[in-house]
Amino acid sequence: MIYVGFGFLMTFLMKYCYGAVGVNWLLAALVAQWSIITQGLFHMKDMIIPLNKKVILEADIMSATVLITFGALLGRASVNQLLFIAIVEALIGSLNLYLIERVIEGSDVGGSMAIHAYGAFFGIAVSGAWVCCRKKKDQPQDDGGHPLEKPSYMTDVTSMIGSAFLFIYWPSFNAALTRTDSDYQRAVVNTYLSLAACSVATFALSAFLRHGKFEMEHIQNSTLAGGVGVGTVCNMHITPGGAIIIGTGAAFVSVFGFAKLKPFLIRKCGLLDTCGVMHLHGFPGVYSGLVSIIAAAVATEEMYGAAGLKSVFEALEPWSRK
Template structure:
């Protein structure tokens, strides 16, 4: 490694070993649970490891770190999430649904992967690990509040993972210095875009499994998700050609909007009874994703100075808000004929309060985490060293132009 790059020899390995030792010790008190579906776990694992790993490889000089650090935060995050579930049972005495606990842990880590996408290339491995542990703990607390105090179902509480991850990451990014607008490293190449699209295709294929893993009506959830994903992908191509100056397709549009339908429909996939409803939701999600990206650049960045490295707000945040609102509408329509007006009104308030609380907790926790990541102990990297694999990975030689 060149001498002008800082060494993490005495920080990152010891932090990893300390956390792993803590996880091993705490696992001694862990509740044993082998009641889970390996098929569900396998599909979710393909999503978070392979799908998101390649999804974030669009930066031309940050492909090693995108895939490698993605694996690191996932394996640490899953262990932390499983332990947090057991801590919740131990402290409160309230036994959650223990089925598919390891699958739920893998799904919870998606929040961290999405958040890291907002600060991709701007934080070092130490900061990523600290961010992972803090976010998993806060997300588990948020989910516990939703389930036990606001009476949100387990399925919906985990679908908040997209919303939580997006706004947590955006809040962290406000505390991280922006890269130079002229930085040539903050760009993609045809090869990196192709690898990123490979991740998008993998996520697209496995998204129905993610949305249906904890749904009560699994077949309905799978069917609705497939339709929403199909329509959002088709709409992405149409809007991409309409919004570019030369009328050509833009890979970044397909890269993000093709998944928007899966994010939005996840909240109410098991409640949708008519195919056309899922299709409309997928269309709206794709429209919001592409048009929202223009709105974010024109409003969010100049006003709040948020640099969203991989566009998590338009890909996950805005479609998740649409999905949460759709869930409220579908649930309220279903309850309207079954409950008196007072109970109906309370139910709507709880549904709205659940996702408002999730966004609030994510934003506040993200701001605090951003301040923590700036501590000198965690060795924040200078702006001039953003988006560089050579900061962390060994290469046979320093190739010209890499």
Template sequence: MASRIKYLWLLVFQVILVILFCVFVRYDGDNKVNLRGYEDTHVMIYVGFGFLMTFLMKYCYGAVGINWLLAALVAQWSIITQGLFHMKDMIIPLNKKVILEADVMSATVLITFGALLGRASVNQLLFIAIVEALIGSLNLYIIEKVIEGSDVGGSMGIHTYGAFFGLAVSAAWVCCRKKRDQPQDDDGHPLEKPSYMTDVTSMIGSVFLFIYWPSFNAALTATDADYQRAVVNTYLSLAACSVVTFALSAFLRHGKFEMEHIQNSTLAGGVGVGTVCNMHITPGGAIIIGMGAAFVSVFGFAKLKASIYNNCPCLFLYLTISALTISLCEYIWR
């Protein structure tokens, strides 16, 4: 009987969402109907992130399905949570931009999902997603309206927030883990192993993310000129990041490519340039950002992963250094 009602609360939560939508959400006419980037972002969320998460052979099947469930839930919930900060006469206007922003918030939760895959249960992931989307909406409001920061590609409010949220939850688990947990080697947990097939399917997700990332970063730009700069800068950053990632991976692996680097570090350029992608950073500046992102990501995977996994203080040191680096970069570009 317990297994039958395991996810009954999820149905109750969906009913609550229906009530909230019926009371507060209304169509916004033809406002933002020509907004670009929504369809591409949708592919990134459900196909790109979904297949990227298949990198663990034990959790490969569930990863795509749970990714789908989390994205579908958060997309609805974040329309409400983000709409609370933009209500007009107690009404949340619903248009294409609002749906796009809901998908973007889903990306935040899915980034956290990548840090918790294989450790958290589905119920735990759903609870984390609901809490994270609520706090994430407040975080975006502070960035956009309070401090008036520029973050069109979501590098601060989406990627960094999602990654830090996942690392914070992981750190809590590391601090509280019991001695009877399964032994670990230098490569981490015994279950943290890929297979040939999971590496291939994860690469499918990486390719989709690589292709659609320029549209993701440019989707919320204000003008055609900003949109074009965002697309160009993002693509150049991704391209340079990919080249450096392959080169560094081969260097660290004695001439062989490490699939973990190729699946993840090749995308770091899109994250790194997101905050400033619509600015006049010059094409050379976009390439420099992509190269720098590749160095940080590849060496992070290669040199810090095992020590962070087995040493909680090292995790907090890494978080601190990352936060200071991000703040410094934002200050320089301003």
């Protein structure tokens, strides 16, 4: 997902294919090492940072945050600027993750809030700062640009390679940090069903908005929004029907964001979001957080069992929250 999925998903622009794959690789490799330290600072014992497979996995997942931000700035930030952003973002992201997991004690096993929403809105914040610092005459007045800053038939095809990789591996991404076998199975099943429902809804909505034709931007991105939308609740008892409903809702959030909101932000605000990360990761991440409120509110010991409820909602131990 990290090196092939994110990398090839961003190759849709002719001018930035090399940078999309190459810089993606560089940033991911850097953050995978740096995050071992930044996240380890919050889990040290006797001034020693532990290192095992779980720590490496968590560091690799943190690199996804930086790559989401990279998607918002693709083609607009230099390599040196991106390296600086990655170092700062991973440090703040580790603090954010610590606050969610240890202070607030929220349940976010798929990282929709801590990884996807954070990475998207961090990228939008950097993009907004960049817009404010530009001269007015340099700000884009529409979504046009240099011919090489547009997609081609071949680059759209290579971008679909990234979409396919992300679609295939998203269930394992959401389920990677689950604590029990039953949680793992629920996370895989719920994520797969949400992705499948989201894909069908995305094709239908794209054809509806384009008068019977599919928009490649929707197919490359919005088909994956179901994985983000279900991420926070994937290990909860949401039922297969619930997963399908969540995936369908994520498609609505993402497709209408790409179709209606993204052009408005470009033309009226001059806000850059090259890959539309706000509509694939940002808003679906917020949507997942809102869904989790409902899923947590209806959770009972009869539904999960005493051990199951504790594994999903750790803040209930020692039953300090009701």
